[in-house]
Amino acid sequence: MMNTTENQNTHDHDLLELKSQYQTFKSAIESQPVINSKIIQRVIKSGVSSVNHIIHSYTIVGLIGILLWILIGVFFKLSILFIIATCIMMSADMACDHWSAWPLKKISAPDTTMIQASVLARRSRARFTIATCLGIMVIIPWFCWFAYELTNSAVCNIDMGQGFTNLIVILSAIGGLIGLSIGIILVVRMRKKLASIDAQIHKFINMNDSSVS
Amino acid sequence: MRNQQELEFEELVRNNRATIYSVCYMYSKDKDEVADLFQECLLNIWKGLSGFKRKSDIRTWIYRISLNTCISAGRKKKSRGEKIKLDISLDIAAPDSYDGRQIKVLHDRISQLGPLDRALVLLWLENLPYDEIGAIIGISAKNVGVRLYRIKEQLKSNNK
Numbered sequence: 001m002m003n004t005t006e007n008q009n010t011h012d013h014d015l016l017e018l019k020s021q022y023q024t025f026k027s028a029i030e031s032q033p034v035i036n037s038k039i040i041q042r043v044i045k046s047g048v049s050s051v052n053h054i055i056h057s058y059t060i061v062g063l064i065g066i067l068l069w070i071l072i073g074v075f076f077k078l079s080i081l082f083i084i085a086t087c088i089m090m091s092a093d094m095a096c097d098h099w100s101a102w103p104l105k106k107i108s109a110p111d112t113t114m115i116q117a118s119v120l121a122r123r124s125r126a127r128f129t130i131a132t133c134l135g136i137m138v139i140i141p142w143f144c145w146f147a148y149e150l151t152n153s154a155v156c157n158i159d160m161g162q163g164f165t166n167l168i169v170i171l172s173a174i175g176g177l178i179g180l181s182i183g184i185i186l187v188v189r190m191r192k193k194l195a196s197i198d199a200q201i202h203k204f205i206n207m208n209d210s211s212v213s
Numbered sequence: 214m215r216n217q218q219e220l221e222f223e224e225l226v227r228n229n230r231a232t233i234y235s236v237c238y239m240y241s242k243d244k245d246e247v248a249d250l251f252q253e254c255l256l257n258i259w260k261g262l263s264g265f266k267r268k269s270d271i272r273t274w275i276y277r278i279s280l281n282t283c284i285s286a287g288r289k290k291k292s293r294g295e296k297i298k299l300d301i302s303l304d305i306a307a308p309d310s311y312d313g314r315q316i317k318v319l320h321d322r323i324s325q326l327g328p329l330d331r332a333l334v335l336l337w338l339e340n341l342p343y344d345e346i347g348a349i350i351g352i353s354a355k356n357v358g359v360r361l362y363r364i365k366e367q368l369k370s371n372n373k
Contacts, residue, residue, distance in 0.1 A: 015365060015368070018319065018338070018368065019338060021315045021319035022235075022319060024312050024315045025235065025315075026235060028316065029231045029238075030231050
């Protein structure tokens with residue numbers, strides 16, 4: 001009986017010792033400096049990597065789109081010129097996205113200063129704006145050309161009839177509008193993301209300035 | 214000019230750095246890993262701060278984020294990408310000093326436990342009430358009591 005009580009006391013002492021060790025540990029770490037500029041850089045980096053991720057996903061979708069487009073063009077017997085022009089246009093769109101996102105790759109480099117990062121983020125945002133404006137300007141004449149090609153397609157007019165051609169044109173128009181909406185949403189999100197990266201960099205620069213002063 | 218969120222973040226980290234750090238320390242094997250985890254926790258707190266609805270206590274929220282970060286980092290350790298090393302001193306006490314030895318004993322004893330048990334012990338060492346521990350871990354207060362009893366027994370037997 002006495003042994004059991006003694007053991008219990010020893011065990012409770014162990015737990016109390018554990019608590020005291022923890023207190024020693026906590027008081028030892030209270031004086032550690034923790035705020036570091038690299039934390040904010042890391043946040044910026046994670047934002048950049050997500051933009052790059054969107055671009056890579058978009059490229060894969062674009063490549064599948066080109067293949068599908070060739071199949072559609074062959075099925076409807078559209079003109080070779082139109083099929084090739086569309087494939088070039090889709091490739092150019094992907095190239096534009098990569099060109100726009102290219103400055104972001106340099107932000108991740110360890111030797112890039114925060115001011116350089118800010119310039120790069122702004123450059124990327126400007127490039128996305130140019131690419132979007134060009135895209136919108138090109139898509140309208142392209143769609144008119146597409147409608148012309150479909151209405152003159154032998155498959156639609158002879159094999160399927162005028163009603164079918166109209167249906168295809170309407171469905172294409174709806175599809176085009178949905179595609180355009182997705183594209184606009186994507187661009188708006190991308191611009192917001194880039195704006196937030198830029199804002200974070202500026203906040204960081206201001207934060208450092210104020211801490212220096 | 215700093216915005217409200219940054220000031221809030223800084224204050225939050227300043228007030229809770231020992232809490233965050235202790236969670237990271239108990240889930241790591243070496244200094245570099247502590248630095249990585251600490252960085253990851255701060256990052257998640259920074260990211261989550263704008264979405265924090267203040268429905269729960271800020272301390273509970275910080276514990277939850279830190280524990281989730283450390284436990285999930287342990288699971289996906291192999292797939293982790295490049296890390297930026299923080300310029301913080303991680304030698305919190307000289308290894309040969311009394312405090313250093315005490316901290317090492319503490320770390321050794323806690324690292325014998327599984328991830329969830331480690332979390333429970335940490336929160337118990339912080340003297341949190343069982344219902345708060347339950348809210349952080351996601352189990353009932355009764356379950357906390359039962360589990361803690363078993364863990365304490367395990368700690369005692371490990372120390373024999």
